[in-house]
Amino acid sequence: MKLSGAEIIIKSLQEEGVEAIFGYPGGQVLPIYDALYDSSLKHYLVRHEQGAAHAADGYARATGKPGVCLATSGPGATNLVTGIATAYMDSVPLIALTGQVPCDMLGKDSFQEADITGITLPITKHNFLVKDVNDLARTIKEAFHIATTGRPGPVLIDIPKDICVKQTTFKYPDKVNLRGYKPTMKGNKGQISNAVKLIGAAKRPVIYAGGGVVVSNASEELFRLAELTVSPVTTTLMGIGAFPETHPLSVGMLGMHGTKSANYAVSECDLLIAVGARFDDRVTGKLDEFAPNARIIHIDVDPAEIGKNVRVDVPIVGDVRMVLTELNDKLEQQQPTEWQERVARWKEKYPLCYEENGILKPQCIIEEIYKITNGEAIIVTEVGQNQMWAAQYYQYTKPRTFISSGGLGTMGYGLPAAIGAKVGRPDSVVIDIAGDGSIQMNIQEMATAVHYNIPVIVAILNNNYLGMVRQWQEIFYDRRYSYTDITGPDFVKLAEAYGALGMRVTEHKDVGPALKQAIEANRPVIIDFVIEREENVFPMVPPGGAIHKMLGG
Amino acid sequence: MRHILAVLVENNPGVLTRVAGLFSRRGYNIDSLTVGRTENSRISRMTIVVSGDDQVLEQVTKQLHKLVDVIKINDITSDQYVDRELVLIKVGADPSVRAEIMQIVDIFRARIVDIGRKTLMIECTGDEGKINAVIESLMPFGIKELVRTGKVAMLRGHKFTSINDNREDD
Ligand SMILES: Cc1ncc(C[n+]2csc(CCOP(=O)(O)OP(=O)(O)O)c2C)c(N)n1
Numbered sequence: 021m022k023l024s025g026a027e028i029i030i031k032s033l034q035e036e037g038v039e040a041i042f043g044y045p046g047g048q049v050l051p052i053y054d055a056l057y058d059s060s061l062k063h064y065l066v067r068h069e070q071g072a073a074h075a076a077d078g079y080a081r082a083t084g085k086p087g088v089c090l091a092t093s094g095p096g097a098t099n100l101v102t103g104i105a106t107a108y109m110d111s112v113p114l115i116a117l118t119g120q121v122p123c124d125m126l127g128k129d130s131f132q133e134a135d136i137t138g139i140t141l142p143i144t145k146h147n148f149l150v151k152d153v154n155d156l157a158r159t160i161k162e163a164f165h166i167a168t169t170g171r172p173g174p175v176l177i178d179i180p181k182d183i184c185v186k187q188t189t190f191k192y193p194d195k196v197n198l199r200g201y202k203p204t205m206k207g208n209k210g211q212i213s214n215a216v217k218l219i220g221a222a223k224r225p226v227i228y229a230g231g232g233v234v235v236s237n238a239s240e241e242l243f244r245l246a247e248l249t250v251s252p253v254t255t256t257l258m259g260i261g262a263f264p265e266t267h268p269l270s271v272g273m274l275g276m277h278g279t280k281s282a283n284y285a286v287s288e289c290d291l292l293i294a295v296g297a298r299f300d301d302r303v304t305g306k307l308d309e310f311a312p313n314a315r316i317i318h319i320d321v322d323p324a325e326i327g328k329n330v331r332v333d334v335p336i337v338g339d340v341r342m343v344l345t346e347l348n349d350k351l352e353q354q355q356p357t358e359w360q361e362r363v364a365r366w367k368e369k370y371p372l373c374y375e376e377n378g379i380l381k382p383q384c385i386i387e388e389i390y391k392i393t394n395g396e397a398i399i400v401t402e403v404g405q406n407q408m409w410a411a412q413y414y415q416y417t418k419p420r421t422f423i424s425s426g427g428l429g430t431m432g433y434g435l436p437a438a439i440g441a442k443v444g445r446p447d448s449v450v451i452d453i454a455g456d457g458s459i460q461m462n463i464q465e466m467a468t469a470v471h472y473n474i475p476v477i478v479a480i481l482n483n484n485y486l487g488m489v490r491q492w493q494e495i496f497y498d499r500r501y502s503y504t505d506i507t508g509p510d511f512v513k514l515a516e517a518y519g520a521l522g523m524r525v526t527e528h529k530d531v532g533p534a535l536k537q538a539i540e541a542n543r544p545v546i547i548d549f550v551i552e553r554e555e556n557v558f559p560m561v562p563p564g565g566a567i568h569k570m571l572g573g
Numbered sequence: 574m575r576h577i578l579a580v581l582v583e584n585n586p587g588v589l590t591r592v593a594g595l596f597s598r599r600g601y602n603i604d605s606l607t608v609g610r611t612e613n614s615r616i617s618r619m620t621i622v623v624s625g626d627d628q629v630l631e632q633v634t635k636q637l638h639k640l641v642d643v644i645k646i647n648d649i650t651s652d653q654y655v656d657r658e659l660v661l662i663k664v665g666a667d668p669s670v671r672a673e674i675m676q677i678v679d680i681f682r683a684r685i686v687d688i689g690r691k692t693l694m695i696e697c698t699g700d701e702g703k704i705n706a707v708i709e710s711l712m713p714f715g716i717k718e719l720v721r722t723g724k725v726a727m728l729r730g731h732k733f734t735s736i737n738d739n740r741e742d743d
């Protein structure tokens with residue numbers, strides 16, 4: 021039997037085990053929407069294509085499965101761009117399907133034509149323009165394979181309308197054959213032995229864990245490595261949740277807004293075991309002063325990350341989980357020394373702290389969220405101070421419970437990503453910790469949440485500022501608050517207008533009860549927390565500075 | 574230092590854009606890039622001349638490898654190889670200087686491929702040094718137009734850059 025291209029798309033997605041897709045219709049995807057109409061695939065109609073991309077991304081990060089979004093050609097496709105770039109920077113497996121003008125109209129500036137494969141070339145792991153219906157199933161198979169293996173990332177498939185209409189026999193391939201794409205999964209044995217030697221000789225080891233640990237589901241192996249080597253563990257923003265922050269060896273996040281104990285530990289260590297991390301400038305600060313006395317073991321699935329920013333003593337290319345399993349098998353139990361005590365003393369001496377002064381503090385809201393959810397919620401964030409406080413003051417113990425735009429820092433990510441996360445993990449409480457600026461960037465997705473009754477809680481830390489930018493202006497631009505004093509709507513009324521529950525909290529004592537009510541409401545909620553306007557995120561490493569030289573905290 | 578990379582790529586539309594885009598966005602310096610079909614119609618071969626220190630070259634190679642359409646990369650710089658470039662030069666040539674030009678053409682084993690009323694078109698192939706020398710020698714007559722292909726290169730002897738032979742695989 022012959023199927024149309026559109027039917028082949030739906031069937032192929034089902035073959036890949038896709039359960040939910042996020043999208044928005046338009047002229048060039050009419051055939052796909054027609055095929056969706058009576059398919060069992062659950063489609064969520066968002067209110068802006070950017071929301072579709074972020075929702076698919078949040079779904080992927082929360083579940084570990086690829087997220088799928090769908091948009092029409094031209095403006096629909098370009099609206100996905102920020103979402104695709106966000107997923108690219110954080111190595112999220114995302115499949116973006118876009119409609120395109122029919123093949124014979126390509127290249128003629130046709131109505132709603134945009135060269136989306138050209139536009140997304142530098143922000144996708146790979147992309148395809150399908151020009152023959154006979155290539156469609158194979159292309160989808162390859163797209164999923166590329167998106168989910170090696171270092172994951174977004175893959176876009178651009179599909180001209182006539183391809184959706186043309187018919188062919190459908191057979192979903194069971195294998196892919198890409199001679200130019202063969203990610204290295206197993207670590208090199210010799211390098212693993214070298215790592216074992218370095219670890220045996222180290223007196224002051226530190227593990228620096230990044231998003232790669234979460235991506236490769238290697239938390240258990242990381243835990244074992246930490247216990248075997250008795251290494252203090254610090255994570256990046258993306259690595260949050262990879263190691264339980266309640267563990268005595270955890271020193272929390274490192275880098276620009278990291279803890280003092282993490283930044284000191286890295287600065288003083290003699291062995292840095294970097295696992296699934298990429299030495300980003302927000303982590304390393306001034307490169308020559310980053311872990312200056314350390315030998316470095318770098319484990320990553322992407323060979324291009326190794327040696328990109330720092331010189332490495334032992335490079336190990338491979339899947340983090342496979343490499344750690346092998347490494348752990350070869351390691352002997354190390355004993356704690358004076359080093360672990362020293363790190364523990366830093367931890368005790370320099371906890372994250374803030375001043376209570378009667379005005380509602382954002383940090384205490386995060387602490388309350390932690391208490392009320394028993395640390396079991398999925399926390400999604402927007403970008404800015406809210407994101408950093410969410411990273412600092414909640415103690416994450418499980419992977420995929422902290423979802424945030426790290427690499428691109430995309431304001432407006434949080435709400436749609438929270439919707440995607442809730443769709444993927446309906447049994448978890450999902451809270452978007454938001455800023456009053458960021459939330460206004462994709463607020464329209466409240467309608468999506470209400471329409472499908474996806475009970476996400478938006479906790480706005482409302483300082484009426486683009487707070488993080490204001491903080492930089494305060495510290496580096498002599499308090500000249502140029503265009504960071506931002507107003508917003510009445511968020512309670514706005515929530516109500518969308519058909520959600522709206523609440524406002526101005527005092528510490530009301531934080532807990534409001535959160536409780538929000539969780540019990542089991543429907544979309546916005547809580548407008550009116551907080552101290554000029555609160556800052558500390559500690560802080562000035563950009564380009566050495567990470568052991570922190571301001572505040 | 575300058576490196577010569579022999580790169581096998583899938584003959585897919587857009588593959589040149591992918592490679593060129595990678596170089597420009599990451600700030601790598603391409604001296605020249607040539608591309609053409611190989612003995613296998615599904616595969617094209619690029620010869621990329623790129624300058625940079627060892628660290629840059631390592632990144633270039635690794636980033637190129639990440640492109641799904643890139644099948645194989647050989648840095649042939651430190652091996653024995655043959656490299657060639659072709660140039661076409663249109664040079665001012667009044668009857669009074671034609672003999673002199675023809676002498677130069679002979680010395681370089683170049684060829685005259687077209688004669689105009691006041692010009693000659695010269696074709697020359699060779700390695701970069703030879704091409705530069707022939708251009709320099711013709712300069713005094715007035716070069717009206719010039720086009721060069723950029724380098725193509727191939728390893729000598731029994732070493733290969735092809736997908737059928739993996740002896741030189743990296
Ligand atoms: C799309 C986008 N535009 C601009 C920025 C730059 N930026 C980073 S943080 C920030 C302020 C965010 O304000 P808000 O959401 O209120 O969070 P706060 O810092 O006040 O918690 C801005 C403008 C960005 N990260 N993303």
Ligand SMILES: [Mg+2]
Pocket residue numbers: 455456457481482483484485486487
């Ligand atoms: Mg704000």
